[in-house]
Amino acid sequence: MRRISGRPARTGGDSPVNQRDASRPPQSGKGRARRGRRNHHGQGCEAQPYGAPMNTSLGLTGAAVALGIGLLIGLERERHKGRGDSRTCAGLRTFAITALLGYVAMQVGGSLLLGVMAICVALLVTVVYWRSLNSDPGVTSEVALLTVLLLGAMCGTAPELAIAIGVVVAGLLAYRQKLHHFARSQLSEAEMRDGLVLLIAALVVLPLAPDRYIGPYAAINLRTICTLTVLLMTVGAIGHIAVRTLGRRYGYVISAIASGFASSTVTIASMGHIAATEPDNVKVLGAAALFSNLATVTQVGLILGTVDIGLLRPMWWPLLGGATATALYGLCLMFPRPARGANQPIKVGGAFNLKLALIVTLAMTGITFLSSAMLDRFGEVGVMVTATLSGFADAHSSTASIASLAKSGQLPFDAIAGPMLIAISSNSLSKCLVAWISGGHRFAAYVIPGQILLTLAMWAGTWAQ
Incomplete structure (x- = not known):
């Protein structure tokens, strides 16, 4: 017997594997098939029995979605493809088949x-x-046909997204006349320019602005400044759209209430800017500016209820009194119907004023800087002073901080009314200054009495508690 590398060679008969195979009874082909296979990790893989039914529910669902998208878009194209030699290339059947092809x-x-x-x-x-x-x-139609092909291919992996895109495409095709009329007749050149400026500021400038505090007292945040500017432009654009849709009298009020949830101060500044350019509507705009306080009062209640429902008990009457006083004063400004102004034809112009937005933002930044300087100079002398200074810039942040102190046990629930009303009062003073800066003395003459009435009503609600 030969030796290789000093070890005796083992014959096939002496192999342990061969000995196990010899002692194992023979198995048929089906038995070997049932043993299954082993993957590349050496683990057993159970073989699927021959002739087992395949799960085709997913495939049928995707095919049905693709067919539905093709039929939806094809139905719209079929209604507008014409007849005879002048008809377009694709209709109901072509779009449905193309979706299935994809x-x-x-x-x-x-x-x-x-x-x-x-x-x-x-x-x-x-x-x-x-x-x-x-x-x-x-x-x-040609581009829509290629889109349907790709949407049909997407139905196998993302049918929900394919359905959404298909519905949007069908809507764009169905409302083409209205879209053309809006772009050519309704949308002015100034509105188009302002829309592009707003998109650039919101999608390009704002994400690039650094989110950190700089300067003396760490009071300046470029991200906050850009956010306030974009918010002011957005409020102006929302108000412009509402006025174009509903008219001056109700459009300004609805847009002011909706925008007040973002920032009532910014909304008042926006209404003041419009009042400076539309002096005949200053009374309606003053009412709209005051109605934005309804959003502030509502949001304060929502913040308190979110932190702890028990915090609403000492603030129930102040919030109710402030909302009632604001609503009554605003309705007095809106009614009776003004003799002119609100019924005049709407002049189509720009959606907002970028220069005024920057001025108001810088004014609010200056108030924040002054508050930070006062805090640094005199220190933390209590919740009252902190609420007063922070309320100049934003009443919502003051409300949240006071509610957090009460929730953590550092401040009794019954003691939150005082500092919270001080914050709201200082915020009302800030709104009065913003109204004077943005809209002039005529606009401020309507806004300032309403802010004073709101503040007094909330304090009276505390005393009547």
């Missing part, structure tokens, strides 16, 4: 086959467009 191509051949089908459909669409160039230079 789904089947993605399921059978993956991205490669889908790309080939997309190229083929694009070539067919190009030929059809070239032949109908003289009668119909548009490419809406």
Whole structure:
């Protein structure tokens, strides 16, 4: 027997594996199949019995979604494709088949086959467009057909997203006349420019602004300044849209209440800017500015109830009194109907004034800087002083901080009314200053008495508690 590397060679008969195989009874082909296979990790994999039914529910669902998208968009195109020689290239059947083609191509051949089908459909669409160039230079149906192909392919992995996009595409196709009328007749050049400025400020400048405090007393935050500027422009745009839709009398009020949940002070500044350019509507704008306080009162109640429902007990009557006084004073400004101004034709102009937005933002930043300087100079002398200084900039943050102190046990529940009303009072003073700066003395003459009435009503509610 030969020796390799000093070890005796083992014959096949002496192998332990062969000995186990020899002692094991023979198995049929089916028995070996039932033993299953082993994967590359050496673990057993249970084999699926031959002839077992496949789970096709997912495939049928995706195909049904693709067919539905194709039928939806194809139905809209069928109604507008025309008749005879002037009809467009695709209708109900073409869109439905194209959606199914995209789904089947993605399921059978993956991205490669889908790309080939997309190229083929694009070539067919190009030929059809070239032949109908003289009668119909548009490419809406052709682009929609390619979109349906891709949406059909998407139905296998993200059917919900495919349905949403399909509905949006069908809506854009169905409302094309109204969209064309809006873009050509309703939307002015100034509104288009202001919309682009707002999008640039919100989507480009704001994310790039650093979110940290700089300068003396660490009171300046560029992200906060940009946020206030964007918010002021947004409030102006919302008010402009509401006025274009509902008219001056009710559009300003509804937009002011909705915008007041973001910032009542910014809303008052926006209404003041509009009053400076529309002096005939100063009374209605003053009412709208005051109605934004309803959002402030409501939000204070929501903050207290969110922190602890028991915090609403000492503030129930002050909040109710402030809301009632604001609503009554605002209705007195709105009614009776003014003799002129609110019924005049709406002048289409810009949606907001960027220069005024920057001025108001810098004024609010100056108030914040002054509050920080006072706190640094005199120190923490109690919750009252802190609430007074922070209330100049924002009543909501003061409310949240006071509620947190009460929730943690550092301040009794019955003692929150005093510092909270001081914060709201200082915020009312800040709103009066903003109203004077943004809208002038005529606008401030309507806003300041309403703010004083709101403050007195809330203090009276505390005394009547």
